[in-house]
Amino acid sequence: MEQVADPAEEVRGLSSAEVAERVAQGRTNDVPVRASRTLGQIVRGNVFTRINAMIAVLFGIIAVIGPMQDGLFALVIVINTLIGIVQELRAKRTLDKLAIVNAAHPRVVRDGEVVEVRPQDVVLDDVIELGQGDQVPVDGAVVAAAGLEVDESLLTGEADPVLKAPGDRVMSGSFVVAGTGRFRAAKVGRHAYAARLAEEASRFSLVHSELRSGIDRILKFITWALFPIGGLLIFSQLALGGQVGIRESLDGGQIHGPLAEALRGMVAALVSMVPEGLVLLISVAFAVGVIRLGRRKCLVQELPAIEGLARVDIVCTDKTGTLTENGMRLAEVRDLGGGVNGERTAPREVLAALAAADPRPNASLAAVGEACGGPPDWAVTATAAFSSARKWSGASFATPAGERHYVLGAPDVLAAPDSPEAAEAERIGAQGMRVLLLARSGTPVDAPEAPGTLTPVSLVVLDQRLRDDAAPTLRYFAEQGVEVKVVSGDNAASVGAVARELELPGAESPVDARELASGQGGFDDAVERTSVFGRVTPEQKRDMVRGLQKREHTVAMTGDGVNDVLALKEADIGVAMGSGSPASRSVAQIVLLDNRFATLPAVVAEGRRVIGNIERVANLFLTKTVYSMTMATIVGLLAVSYPFFPRHATLINAVTFGIPAFFLALAPNIERARPGFVARTLRLAVPAGLISGLAAVTTYLLVLGGSAMPELTDRTAVVVTLCATTLWVLLLVAKPYVWWKVVLVASMVGLLCSVLFTPQGREFFALDISDPGKLVTALVVAGVAATLITVVRLVDDRFIERAKERHDRERAAAAAERQTAGV
Incomplete structure (x- = not known):
């Protein structure tokens, strides 16, 4: 899973002089941030219409034969056209301001430092840094990678993420689902593979x-x-x-x-x-x-999305970042042993090392790293980045006691189903807590057979705080006849506990999506009948949306993570959180820039x-x-x-x-x-x-x-x-x-x-x-x-x-x- 031990190792970027030279030559990523209509296009679009042409001909007749009182109808058209132009210009200003706030800023290596730039400021040969959830802004070739996996399904239709090694090609429009890396820009601007798709995706x-x-x-x-x-x-x-x-x-x-x-x-x-x-x-x-939605910090990337919202009868929502706060708190580390031949390492020390080994930790690992203090002085020999498909991440270390391999992930994935660890994790998860299992492996984490045979070390319990506005929002949807389904990658018992606390109808019977066979008739029946799902893969989220659409439902999907991208793209209306991954924001029709789930009722x-x-x-x-x-x-x-x-x-x-x-x-x-x-x-x-x-x-x-x-x-x-x-x-x-x-x-x-x-x-x-x-x-x-x-x-x-x-x-x-x- 690892091609370069540290993707942040020195990869020469451009100097300021080289950047200036390429800008002067026009070798920039000249695709506009937002393809909104220009003033001229707005005027032409409102003046040269089918109706105005009809009225102009009729007014021409009256202008010849008189009297002019009979030509009053033309004045109505003039007023209508002016109102249309003014309103669209107001909407354009609102959208363009919000688009600037929402725009992703690629990280490039210049003069030996990593800096954020606007997408249009990327130039040919720039070295661009990638992490989980980032969307690839231009075409290029990988120069450094650590477990870098790229999802190209939005471009190629291929569902499985592609593991990228140095020298491999990456295409604009794809997004990172795991790992980190850097690539050198080879095609920028309108020469990039997905440039025209990106323009269409954000058009007013x-x-x-x-x-x-x-x-x-x-x-x-x-x-x-x-x-x-x-x-x-x-x-x-x-x-x-x-x-x-x-x-x-x-x-x-x-x-x-x-x-x-x-x-x-x-x-x-x-x-x-x-x-x-x-x-x-x-x-x-x-x-x-x-304009009204803009005042609520809601960016409408496609105007027909407003129309689609009126028809929504089912809202599929993720749990983390939508119903619960993005930030988590480490509540407990429950020691399970895990020593080999009497050797023991403090679980918190291992957790601190794992957090330090990941340059772009997710919310769970970030909370763990913050609570466990400084990491030990261990050399990282291999890493495996977290992905929604695997449900675990890990690292191999060279320690004073020898090489050690640790993984951290979902207990129901890493532990045996009938083990005491799995049962205890299920019991804690049923209380609404997020539970991870820290385990020691006898196999390097980058080996093809990883994670291999595991020895449980500890259960890591994270506290998830409910959003204050989640319960009132769910009640609003119930009153309006809109059904809400919670579709999460977390443990089903944990998701069900959160849903029950929010009094969501049907939360008493959460379903583990691994028990469902995608593409079968029973799958679509279960999706329509059930309100809460856990352990849902990104592909299953997409299939759930498709199944509901086949049953003649209009589906809105909300999410903020890279694992929501496929479903956001497939849904009738995709709604992303402003703090979510750049990939999720780019494919959604609506972005809630204030990250408030409570904004959604106002949008609907x-x-x-x-x-x-x-x-x-x-x-x-x-x-x-x-x-x-x-x-x-x-x-x-x-x-x-x-x-x-x-x-x-x-x-x-x-x-x-x-x-x-x-x-x-x-x-x-x-x-x-x-x-x-x-x-x-x-x-x-x-x-x-x-x-x-x-x-x-x-x-x-x-x-x-x-x-x-x-x-x-x-x-x-x-x-x-x-x-x-x-x-x-x-x-x-x-x-x-x-x-x-x-x-x-x-x-x-x-x-x-x-x-x-x-x-x-x-x-x-x-x-x-x-x-x-x-x-x-x-x-x-x-x-x-x-x-x-x-x-x-x-x-x-x-x-x-x-x-x-x-x-x-x-x-x-x-x-x-x-x-x-x-x-």
């Missing part, structure tokens, strides 16, 4: 989510629907009306005539079809979520708020799209003039959907999201939009009275019907009601009334309320439409409730069946 992303892909599908459909509906309106109002060829005239800054009126009607219809605020609100909701709640509110406002905007399509199609087929001017559409859209949606998108929301966003949204939007559109057309035909062209009173009546109907849809979508939602809806009604009942408002928006009969007709039709929409909503809610009850019964029956069947 607004894509690749069910939410955005669903909206994109809807927008594509709307885009293609604009052409036939717009063409139908133009054709019906000109050709079918027999008005082709009539000359247009210019008066008062606007063009009059059949073609101009037809174009205004078409623009009014198509503007309402475009959900101009929906994409903006998605971006704003995501960006505000990032933010995800639910974002996606729940977006789904809510999507109902509003798609209702508008459907009623606009309905009205435009019917009006086109009837060959009557379109009832609205574009300014009327702007008023309706702003009062009923645009302004309220902005507030609803940022409101609290704790409901866990479910798959099927598009179908669920259309369940309300389609019937509500159809009924609203039919109601508007009905009012129009009743007040038109067979006339060829509508009067302003006729147009006003249709505006009133549509506003009243869609405000009712707003009330249905805004449930459950709180005081500010009532104030919001009342404010929108007041804003509409201020337009209708003030001369300035009526003149600006071309409205006329001088005919009470037509207004009464409008309100009666709106009342009937609101009743129909309510009935549809109640029936649909009942169907959804029954489907949910049936699904819950089926899951409960399946769980009971698995429980009786056993593992």
